[in-house]
Amino acid sequence: MNTGPYSDQNVQKFLEDNFISLKTQCFFDKPIELMEQFNITWTPTLLIHDRGGREHHRIVGYVPVDDLLAHLDLGMGKVFFDTNHFSNAIQSLNSIIDLYPRAGATPEAVFYLGVAEYKKHHDASALRRAYDTLQAKYPGSEWTRRAEPYSAIPAHAEV
Amino acid sequence: MGEIRWERDFSEAIKKAKREGKPIYHDFWFEG
Numbered sequence: 001m002n003t004g005p006y007s008d009q010n011v012q013k014f015l016e017d018n019f020i021s022l023k024t025q026c027f028f029d030k031p032i033e034l035m036e037q038f039n040i041t042w043t044p045t046l047l048i049h050d051r052g053g054r055e056h057h058r059i060v061g062y063v064p065v066d067d068l069l070a071h072l073d074l075g076m077g078k079v080f081f082d083t084n085h086f087s088n089a090i091q092s093l094n095s096i097i098d099l100y101p102r103a104g105a106t107p108e109a110v111f112y113l114g115v116a117e118y119k120k121h122h123d124a125s126a127l128r129r130a131y132d133t134l135q136a137k138y139p140g141s142e143w144t145r146r147a148e149p150y151s152a153i154p155a156h157a158e159v
Numbered sequence: 160m161g162e163i164r165w166e167r168d169f170s171e172a173i174k175k176a177k178r179e180g181k182p183i184y185h186d187f188w189f190e191g
Contacts, residue, residue: 006163015163019184022172023165026189034169035187043189051176051183053169072184079182 008065014072019048048075056082063104070096070103074112081112086120107141110134114147128153 005011015021024034026043034040038047038055046068048057057075059068077092093113096106114130117123127150134144135151166172169185176183 012163015184018181020172020176020179020181021163021165022169022183022185023167024169024185024187026187028189038187040187043187045187047183047185047187049173049176049183049185051173051181053173053183056182075184076182 005063005065005068011065011068011072014069018072018076046071048072048079050079050083066100067103067105070100070105070109073099074105074109077109077112077116081116084119086116089116090120101137107134107138107143110138111143111147114150124150124153125156128155 006015024032026032026035026040031040038045042060044060044062046059046063047055049055056078057071059071063071073092073096077089077096080086080089080092090113093109093116096103096109097113100106110130110133114127114133117126117129127147131144131147131150131153132155134141134147138144166175172183172185
């Protein structure tokens with residue numbers, strides 16, 4: 001039975017098309033091995049693992065549909081990013097920015113998009129663009145502050 | 160679109176993820 005955001009057809013389709021979905025029931029009076037392994041101390045905790053089981057993204061607490069969809073794309077983008085598949089990472093991260101501009105995960109996606117583009121093309125202006133976008137659209141975000149050092153990069157910088 | 164096909168075992172999910180070339184979405188839940 002799929003309840004909450006899992007009853008949404010877009011969430012169902014995204015999970016079926018892009019992920020292997022796994023549920024683990026937690027018992028806090030007698031924590032199971034997976035809770036210890038991944039340090040699960042509250043639920044819901046949602047993890048995105050690569051196909052080898054390594055964690056790349058974590059969400060703690062309830063998230064509504066659009067936030068969950070953005071986090072799924074972000075998690076996928078971070079798996080690609082962490083494994084040096086930058087073109088795929090850029091595709092996932094751009095998708096979040098285009099489809100879910102108001103989602104909580106989107107400023108982080110803008111930040112990682114800048115870094116992924118920099119790593120792919122070795123062009124530092126991608127970092128500056130990320131900062132400019134964050135400053136313009138998400139001025140209060142922590143990710144804007146994390147990108148602050150990139151404000152010193154010229155807008156048309158190369159390597 | 161129908162139900163989400165949930166795996167219940169981490170090792171089996173990894174095997175399936177490797178076979179299908181997909182990442183794993185893992186929901187830790189508690190029945191309170």
